[in-house]
Amino acid sequence: MKLTSKGRFAVTSLVDMAINSRGNKPISLSEISQRQNISSAFLEQIFSSLKKNGIVRSIRGPSGGYIFAKDPSFIMIYDVINAIDEELKITRCNGEGSSCFSTKRKTKCCTHNLWNNLTNHISFFLNSISIQDVSNNRYDSMFKFNEGNEYVNHSSRSNYS
Known part of the structure; x- marks a missing residue:
């Protein structure tokens, strides 16, 4: 999976908003741009998708800017990535077409299930962490390895199925 600058900056800018939130007062893109060193023009593209x-x-006007449409604790990282049209796949393999099927055998590639499962784990992870979790630096304790070296999700909010 290649997470582009657009995806990373979308998450970064929303975390910046959560950290620097002033109640329901809007935050301008120029403020985020200055704090995070992201071009204002690029932020405009990103926020257009986030708004849509x-x-x-x-919020229009001289004190305008952007506010969250819902509480940042309900905005999952997965949703942000999807909102800006990022594809959360490790490979372009989707189980159909020339990207996965062998041209000689009309079957899925021999590693299809491996990459598909990894994609599912990444989606699960990103769908278990909210913008608020990142802004409060809480996500680190949500996912740990147990004594048997097994990955354990300690989040109670996961809605991944």
Whole structure:
């Protein structure tokens, strides 16, 4: 999976908003741009997608900017990545077409299930962490390895199925 700058900056800018939130007062893209060293033009593209997908709302006027459309504790990282049209796949293999099927055998590639399972684990992880978790630096304790070296999710909010 290649997470692009657009995906990383979308998450970064929303975490910045959560950290620097002033109640319901809007935060301008120029403020985020200065704090995070992200171009304002690029942020405009990102926030257009975030607004269209109901993650943020824009407020017009001299004190305008953006506010969260819902509480940041309910905005999952997975939803942010999807909102800006990032594809959460390790490979381009999707179980169909020339990217997965062998041209000689019309079967899925021999590693299809491996990459598909890894994609599912990444999706689960990102769907278990909210913008608020990252802004409060809480996500680190949510996922740990137990004594048997097995990965354990300590989050009670996961809605991954």
